[in-house]
Amino acid sequence: MNIIEIKDLSFSYSENLHALTDINLEIKRGEWISILGHNGSGKSTLSKLIIGLLKADKGEIYVDGLKLSEETVHDIRRKIGIVFQNPDNQFVGVTVEDDIAFGMENLCFSQPEIENKITEYAAKVNMLEFLKKEPQALSGGQKQRVAIAGILAMSTDIIIFDEATSMLDPKGRSSIMKYIKEINETGVTVITITHDMKEAVLSDRIVILKEGRIIACGDTIDVLNNKSILNSSNLELLLPLQLLHLLEENHQSNEKLKDILWRLSLNK
Amino acid sequence: MAIKFEQVNYVYPSYDGPAFSALKDINLDIDEHGEFITLIGETGSGKSTLVQHMNALIKPTSGSVTIYGIKIEHDTKAKGKVKLNPLRQRVGLVFQFPEYQLFEETVLKDIIFGPKNFGVKEEVAIERARQVIKHVGLSEEYLSRSPFNLSGGEKKRVSIAGILAMEPDILVLDEPTSGLDPKGRDSLLELFMDIHKKLNKTVIVITHDMNTVYKYASRVLVMNNGKLVYDGLPTELFSKDNIANWNLDIPEILDITYQLEDKYNIKFPKVPASLQDLYELIKEVIL
């Protein structure tokens, strides 16, 4: 069953700026999908269309069976949490604690529940000691962690992460990715927008955008190994696969080596 | 010496709650020429706070930072002999969030703002803008766009272009590659490397990407909890067990190398500097 269906969707910011053209995409319930593509390819625009922050020029979006429209946008937003690319766009409160609470308040969580979840999720992103601080007084990566906590705490069916870990240190990033994997395993549908192939590897499926069009959509393992498609949208092969391609182009590989390099690529 | 930190402490003031000590006893020398420095460390370790001292955007709570002979201390005021404007032209700082740097109606106005502010003629500044916009991988058409209506990565590129147009003597970039697509990341790093090599300027790059550190840095600084805990060669850094202690990651090339050594129970005769190197080693030792 598809939780998101996008049909013939097009969107322009202005007459000569076509950000998305003829997008068709189906996302299954419980799936983890990555959206990749060069800067300006339309990734964030697509996510804003899905939550109804932007209105399509053409085409339709269905979320959990509901067709997105002025009447349904409120119901749809209750199903989708989005961590924005710039965490500052998400902060409205005076303290970190207010900001984590904000999304839950919109979903009418009870006050005691909100309080419990603030601590629970601040702990998950390692920000417990910062609850009383102003969000503006945080480092870049700390802001991203707060933004992530606030959205996770809403426990929506679908979560979109728009380059949500771009400023985290490697350990912080992998702990967030591990957590995303966990919630995905409990049935949450996950969309991650990223430039990092090591993150994309974790998802079930990869969509690649180029100049507002989908140029590839398929199982992670297939898209991951498609050098020409990746390169055409400013992306790169994972390093072990770059090595494997180099070896194979020079007829220098063997099964054992190939196996090791694939395992390294897939983090196994 | 272009920039010298002496016993620098920095405490973020707070109206309620305890003040926060973000830099602790930093001593550091930065040369005007010939360095490609990467600055790494955990989220919140003080990297951005440190680099904002390099062009006197913030002043040390105690200790001093001397920038091109001008000593900046806690009570230094920008008047009389102490002029901060020239310092800001000589030490160009690109912020972590491009939004902090973009405020004009058009990309062009944003890029020429810095140079004009430092006395460059408008025509010259415009010509520079035409050049730098291409250097950061955007077409000239972007010059007439509003900086607020750009994608995240495009904003990042414009904010870098604005500092490049100032032609500073030292280029300091706070996470310039976060949010860039992989090709953009590589070509901008090559651009910084070019500036470093051809114009013999010092470049300082904050990053979380160990591959960048391994490939480009001649010197690496590691911050941990407000302290400068490492200042030296990248190769030494990654050969020590510092990695685990400081939340560091290992460069991927080394990771693959060590894994192969492990799986084949061998030891390569040297540590590869690049993918091509590793390829040669594999041919020599494994195949």
Ligand SMILES: Nc1ncnc2c1ncn2[C@@H]1O[C@H](COP(=O)(O)OP(=O)(O)OP(=O)(O)O)[C@@H](O)[C@H]1O
């Ligand atoms: N508010 C806006 N007004 C006008 N044009 C915009 C606006 N936001 C984005 N654009 C343009 O739409 C296109 C797609 O932008 P979008 O933000 O979706 O890209 P993206 O794939 O998320 O890029 P990045 O990797 O840099 O975040 C780009 O050409 C961009 O310049």
Ligand SMILES: Nc1ncnc2c1ncn2[C@@H]1O[C@H](COP(=O)(O)OP(=O)(O)O)[C@@H](O)[C@H]1O
């Ligand atoms: N304006 C501010 N007010 C108070 N504390 C701050 C402010 N900016 C940063 N900090 C704190 O100082 C520490 C270092 O921040 P920063 O230099 O931005 O870290 P980094 O760049 O290494 O991620 C962090 O713990 C952060 O919360």
Ligand SMILES: [Mg+2]
């Ligand atoms: Mg984006």
Ligand SMILES: [Mg+2]
């Ligand atoms: Mg920072």
